[in-house]
Amino acid sequence: MNPIHTDKVQAAIIEIRGQKVLLDHEVARLYGVQTKRINEAVRNNPEKFPPGYILQLTKAEWDVLKSKISTSKRGGKVKLPTAFPEKGLYMLATILKSRQATEATFSIIETFAKIRELSRTITALSATKNEADQKPLLQRTGELVAGLFDDQFQNSGTETSIELNFAVLKFKHTIKRAKKTPEA
Helix, strand or coil: CCCCCHHHHHHHCEEECCEEEEEHHHHHHHHCCCHHHHHHHHHHCHHHCCCCCCEECCHHHHHHHHCCCCCCCCCCCCCCCEEEEHHHHHHHHCCCCCHHHHHHHHHHHHHHHHHHHHHHHHHHHHHCCCHHHHHHHHHHHHHHHHHHHHHHHCCCCCEEEEEEEECCEEEEEEEECCCCCCCC
16 A cells, blocks of 8 residues: 555645635545444544534535536536545544554545645745845745655756736745766
8 A cells, every 4th residue: 555645635725714724535435444433433533523623514614615616427426525625534534543543544644734834934924024034935935845846856867947916926946856877
């Protein structure tokens, strides 16, 4: 079994009600189980999922999302999906005990931590006017962006540029890979 890379987790994260979440079917895919097993775990352990640990999507929220994600040939979900914010995912990890679930949990934790740190770094960068103070923040932002997207760029040659345009800041980061020398 291959480890789950953070880019797969990052690609599955969406925003619902101002929170970064993973939908139940994405959690199931990452954990290598059926979606109904995720929902059974929640139903069988209600004490681990107080309000705020899972979100039940409304029909209106689901209708908006359905156009953005692919559904099965049989017409997609019959029930409205649940969404797991970070703290709900941690609780779910205490229930699901497989090796793949453990690896997925590590990837989920790493991804959410990188996103939080990136947000803090960008906020600090936008508030900093001194160029000397901005340089280490720009470097750290570049490292975080590269860490989030690195797996997606592995086969892109020796140089990859990432350009992000935020409301208060335009950021460009170039990742240069050392050329591999032929083995003797």
